[in-house]
Amino acid sequence: MSQENKHMQRILLIDDELQILESCQSCLNTSGFKDVITVSDSRSVMALLAREEVAIIVMDLRMPHLSGHELLPLIVAQFPQIPVIIATASNDVDTAVSCIREGAFDYLVKPIEVKRLVTSVRKALELRSLSSELSVLKEYMFTDRLDHPEAFQTIVTGNKSMRAIFQYLEVISGTRQPVMITGETGTGKELIAKAIHNLSGCTGEYVALNAAGLDDNMFSDTLFGHRKGAFTGADQARDGLITRASGGTLFLDEIGDLNEMSQVKLLRLLQEQEYYPVGSDFIKKSEARIVLATNRDLLDLIKQGKFRNDLYYRLCGHKVHLPPLRERMDDIPVLLDHFLAASAACLGKKKPTPPSGLAVLLALYHFPGNVRELEALVYDAVLRHTGGVLSMDSFRAVIGDERPAPKAGIATDSATDENPLSAIFGHFPTIDEVEEYMIREAMKLSKGNQGMAGKILGMGRQTLNKRLKIRPVGAG
Numbered sequence: 001m002s003q004e005n006k007h008m009q010r011i012l013l014i015d016d017e018l019q020i021l022e023s024c025q026s027c028l029n030t031s032g033f034k035d036v037i038t039v040s041d042s043r044s045v046m047a048l049l050a051r052e053e054v055a056i057i058v059m060d061l062r063m064p065h066l067s068g069h070e071l072l073p074l075i076v077a078q079f080p081q082i083p084v085i086i087a088t089a090s091n092d093v094d095t096a097v098s099c100i101r102e103g104a105f106d107y108l109v110k111p112i113e114v115k116r117l118v119t120s121v122r123k124a125l126e127l128r129s130l131s132s133e134l135s136v137l138k139e140y141m142f143t144d145r146l147d148h149p150e151a152f153q154t155i156v157t158g159n160k161s162m163r164a165i166f167q168y169l170e171v172i173s174g175t176r177q178p179v180m181i182t183g184e185t186g187t188g189k190e191l192i193a194k195a196i197h198n199l200s201g202c203t204g205e206y207v208a209l210n211a212a213g214l215d216d217n218m219f220s221d222t223l224f225g226h227r228k229g230a231f232t233g234a235d236q237a238r239d240g241l242i243t244r245a246s247g248g249t250l251f252l253d254e255i256g257d258l259n260e261m262s263q264v265k266l267l268r269l270l271q272e273q274e275y276y277p278v279g280s281d282f283i284k285k286s287e288a289r290i291v292l293a294t295n296r297d298l299l300d301l302i303k304q305g306k307f308r309n310d311l312y313y314r315l316c317g318h319k320v321h322l323p324p325l326r327e328r329m330d331d332i333p334v335l336l337d338h339f340l341a342a343s344a345a346c347l348g349k350k351k352p353t354p355p356s357g358l359a360v361l362l363a364l365y366h367f368p369g370n371v372r373e374l375e376a377l378v379y380d381a382v383l384r385h386t387g388g389v390l391s392m393d394s395f396r397a398v399i400g401d402e403r404p405a406p407k408a409g410i411a412t413d414s415a416t417d418e419n420p421l422s423a424i425f426g427h428f429p430t431i432d433e434v435e436e437y438m439i440r441e442a443m444k445l446s447k448g449n450q451g452m453a454g455k456i457l458g459m460g461r462q463t464l465n466k467r468l469k470i471r472p473v474g475a476g
Contacts, residue, residue: 009176010035010053011121014042014071015060015087020110024058024117031118032285049079058085058108058117059267061092061099076103079264081131082122087112125297126317129175140167151198156193156338159328165192165320167257172318173199179271180315181293183322184220186372190251192320196291196302197249204248207241212254216261221278223252224265230279242275245288256307261474267311325367325374327451333359335371339378340390347382352390363428365399439467 011033011193015021021038028036037054038462042063048054061068068086075084083105083396088096096107105127106120140146145167152166172179173196181189190208197206211219240249258266269275273286294316300306325331336359345353367373376407381394425433436458454464 004134009033009125010037010055012045012048012054012057013038013059013180014045014057014063014068014401016038016042016063016407017060020060020112024112027114027117028121030281032287033121040069042071044069046074046078049075049082054079054082055128056083056085056105057088058119058121061086061095062087069095072099072102072104074162076447080243081128081129085120085124103165125176129177130317133167133171133175136171146201151195155188155195156335157328157331158334159323161323161328162331166323167193168320169196170199172196175318175339176289176456177317178290178292178315179318181320181322182298183290183295184324184368184370186370187322187324188371189322189466190253190297192291192322193249193251193291197289198441200289202248202289203246204246206251207245207288208251208253209241210381211262212257214257215261216259217278219258219262224275224277224284226278226437227280230277237277240287241272241278242269242286243284247287248289250288250290252290252292254294255292256294256298256301260308263308263311267308267314270311270314312329325370327361332362332374335374336362336378339375340382342375343379346379347386349382349432352382352385353388354390355392358390358392358395361395361399435467 011028013021013024013036015038017022018040021040025036025038026118039048042059044063045066059068059071063071068088072086075082080103084103085108086096087110088103088107089110093107095111096104096109097300099107105124108116108120143161145164147170149166151170155166156161157163163339169192179193179196181192181268183189193208194206200356210221214222214262217393221238222238223240223242225238226234228234252266255266265275269286270290274283275286276283298307298312302312336354340354342352362374369376377395377398381390384394385391403430429437439453442456443450445456450464450468451461454461457464459467
């Protein structure tokens with residue numbers, strides 16, 4: 001992990017009153033901010049910032065030697081990336097507002113309320129994190145960097161969209177913000193979650209929980225654990241998965257299936273990093289990085305009143321959408337080769353030779369089950385294989401000889417770049433489809449004049465007339 005990421009949470013407190021420094025440091029530590037340093041002599045601040053990484057600063061305005069008024073413009077000029085929160089007496093609010101105009105992020109009124117301090121610090125950290133990520137992401141995109149390809153070795157792809165996702169994950173992996181992964185079933189959401197964990201540098205475990213079908217009691221007990229006697233049969237206290245994932249990553253899959261009460265508890269966990277074990281009145285702090293996934297349309301669920309709006313927007317800080325296989329058809333040959341080798345190794349067989357037309361046949365299929373479905377198809381074919389060239393019969397049994405009806409709006413940037421016809425038809429068209437399209441466009445250009453349309457198409461009027469009789473095409 002980079003030096004920047006290591007100190008992304010470091011908070012610097014500046015105040016000449018030691019009691020206030022100790023109190024604020026203790027409050028922040030209790031709230032989960034472990035990397036908090038203090039300075040009581042404002043004259044040493046600039047030297048400290050020059051030699052150490054600091055994420056945010058909380059600074060008193062009235063200090064001897066070098067006041068907050070004098071220190072603020074120096075910090076803003078030399079370290080503009082560091083958000084500064086000003087602390088001031090109640091009768092100095094106008095001065096504090098003036099400091100905001102000069103570049104301060106926020107201000108706190110003394111005596112400082114714990115909740116207000118924690119909220120302001122958390123918002124400042126989020127701002128710093130997002131600003132840093134944006135800067136690094138620009139560099140990645142311009143240079144096409146990928147520093148840790150080994151983290152993605154389980155994800156077989158050569159697709160440009162997938163590479164862009166890998167670059168984004170490298171940028172955000174060092175932060176502690178939750179990551180939301182969306183995509184259809186079978187697109188590889190859990191593989192992405194594991195890659196995030198591997199990139200993060202977390203020393204704790206990777207722990208997964210599928211929330212589908214869990215009622216609130218099961219969700220709460222599995223995730224948060226319970227105290228002894230919390231319910232009938234709870235003969236002893238038990239830690240939940242959130243405790244097991246401490247210092248690591250908790251992956252929550254299918255969160256679109258959570259009920260209202262479970263969503264409220266998840267929101268608290270994401271916002272405050274706090275939770276209650278079942279039957280307990282004592283709050284526990286979470287030290288797990290949380291990654292979430294769903295194959296459902298959360299905005300549609302919000303409209304139906306089945307998903308909380310505030311939870312959705314809490315999840316949108318870092319969002320990754322995995323494209324379906326039909327939008328990364330260039331990956332089919334490499335995936336086919338990979339799954340042939342993996343299936344053969346699993347079954348103790350020699351890797352079969354695929355027929356030349358297999359990749360073409362697969363490219364015509366829309367794969368509702370995505371990569372997972374392709375893997376299952378290949379495994380089944382290899383299981384049936386007895387020798388020689390791999391049979392296409394098991395593939396045809398699923399795909400069929402008929403071309404599937406194209407799904408509207410499928411054309412993608414990559415399809416447009418490599419197959420211009422895909423941008424027009426939404427799929428790679430047949431010769432009949434191309435001919436019908438060209439005749440229709442020529443008839444439009446000639447405003448229904450068959451002679452002129454024939455010249456545009458490079459064919460005689462009689463030939464065009466015969467084609468129109470076989471396949472009538474309207475001029476509108």
